[in-house]
Amino acid sequence: MTNSPESTGPTEVTVSVHASPIAPETAENDSAETGVLDRETFDRIREPRAPGRLPLGDGTWHQLARQYVWVQLISTGVVMVIVLAAVLLLTLVWGQWWAWIPGGVLLSILIWTVAITPRQARAYGYQLRRDDLVFRRGILWQRVVAVPYGRMQLVDITHGPLDRGFGIAQLKLVTAAASTGVVIPGLTQEAAERLRDTLVDVAEERRTGL
């Protein structure tokens, strides 16, 4: 865990469209958060095209950092190389031709993953409303979750070595319900830390029972 000191971005108040602006607590602090949250991120949520989709609605959506795609591509690529090497070893050195069957299945899944990663990354989004955090992900399988600030039990930041290299981190929100499952995978580290501090403050202020 790098524990970098509070790196505040340029202070600017983003005016959100909806009647529910950024959490008032943060606004009265310095509102630097929106600047930090939106630095080096995608700028448009990717949605399914069908008219029956779950719409974006009002409010500002914050998105993932662009580097997240690279981290995902590299880690998938590494797995792909390992699988390929294993299959080649088995077939060329030991002549086990059946290895292409599981290897092929695995490789095609990995190639598919690589192909959809950039689209997937653009579909993630989160919104800080007045009383809750809204999180969305997925294009084919859309999922939207609203977590009231008072329900948050802990906020977890993790980053692996590759994540650190690209300066991103994963933020996980935990409530008493395991099914809530809000994991924001690719935030810049400043954004993750800023978001964590904001969420903890707000959660503390609006704490409710379990």
Added chain:
Amino acid sequence: MSDSSPLPPQPSAAAAPTAVAESLSDGEWHRLHPLTPLFRGGLFLVVVAGIVIANLRDRLIYLFLPWLDEDIAVDIDVEDMQGGDPIDFIIANDLYLVAGLALLGILIVLIALFYLSWRFHTFRITGDDVEVRSGVLFRTHRRAPLDRVQGVNLTRPMFARLVGMAKLEVVGAGLDSNVKLEYLSTANAEAVRADILRLASGRQLAERRADTGTPTGPRAPVRVRASAVVGAGLNGLISGAEEPVAEPESVVHIPVGRLIASRLLSTSTLWLLAIVVAIIVGSIAGTPWVLFSLVPALIGFGAYWIRTITRSLRYSIAPTPSGVRVTFGLFTTITEILPPGRVHAVEVSQSILWRPFGWWEITVNRLSGRGLADGAADQFATVLPVGTRADVERVLRLLLPDLPETEWPLVFEHGILGPRSDDPYTNTPRRARLLRILSWKRNGFLLLPDALLLRRGAVWRTLAVFPLARLQSIGLEQGPLDRALSVAGIRAHTIAGRVDGRLGILDRDAALALFDGVAAATVAAANRDRSHRWAGDDPEGEPERADVPDEAEAVTPGPRQDGAVHAEAGPIRSPQDGEERP
């Protein structure tokens, strides 16, 4: 616990229960019942004895039943006394004295260990926490904050019950976060439970004596009392009396016949029938030997039925000032009190087999301090094993005391039995009925000011009620097929349990409106909710009234909460800091 081996049985005069202490909840450290090690180690002792007896079986038969020795003598091989068997060795070398002394030494050491572990196992109940310290070498100190208490169970296993002892379990809000006080005499346990709940509710302990009527009868000589307790325990086993504390009258009575019939008509019976059919078909088509596998299947199911039936016997549910009191179990009786606001979801369900009889089952999602995989968790989830509609109504009113009178018809008439002609629920749209072929008219939701009702299933009818003050978050889901039909599914997220919060195939716009509505209503309901100290400012013990906006609550009253749960500090303070002491 560093030591949990058995204490050899003591003379039965020691089985006298200690008198009801003046108060075990006065904020001082107290010890548990002195017979505790016997009961905690009892199982271990039986296992050890079993192993020893199994290993010495031949020798015991040879010793006590010498007329059977013709074929056994060959096994024992009397000639070779110097062999590996230690008992042969002792007999051959006349080491009786040494062996006896060694045995005595082991016994003394064990007794000393037990005495120590009992002495070091203390508990304390203060206005804010329940604390337990235990262990001799490795000290464990566990503290549970009272405002997070999710319930208090009194478990009385068969043997402990005979001598009037019980274990008390304070249910905390995490996995393996329960604080156990095992064992206390039943009277003490009841008193401690009443005190814990009273303290947790925010009322003062001073009111205690007035309304519990803690039994303090005249003192009899120890031996007389011992026999009286055993006698009462035996009576209690048969008649089901809840000595020594007066049991509040149950609002539901389940006839034994109905209970047995309902267990036989469960879905597992369908599985059994399927297995039987498969076995018979197999024996006809293949070899007749397959028929023999019927025997273990039937035995297994028989044991399962007997277990579930004995568990649900002696069921009662009653309101008390500190919450709903549920009692069940024939051999091991569990009495548990659920304080208000600890029920996270309630589901009324009916399988198709029960429909002709009009029976329903009620399960809840609650924090029982156990994992889902734990068998006992299931037991704590079922609040009403089987009941008629009138029973269901009474139990639901106990579990959801905050629902206004006007909303009950929405639950009973429309939710449980529906749909009726003027259906207030928002159902699966007609265009998507192929995705809910049987239940599309029933599959729907209704959002009330403080509860979300999900109505599902035509064959297995269920109605799930989620109190919004307990709802953790709300999700909206849509797959490609849903999108083509412009429908979506919602999912209410609560703590893990048997009640599922998913409701699929709703009109997309209705689902979006519901999502926003629930998100807003949850926050409002959570702000109104004050059940963590459910009788705090209110001596009548009247829990939260829905229409009083209470901003004082949002600012977290008292010193309890600041340290208790930091957002980054974890879901609960499930404190278990072991400090080593030589």
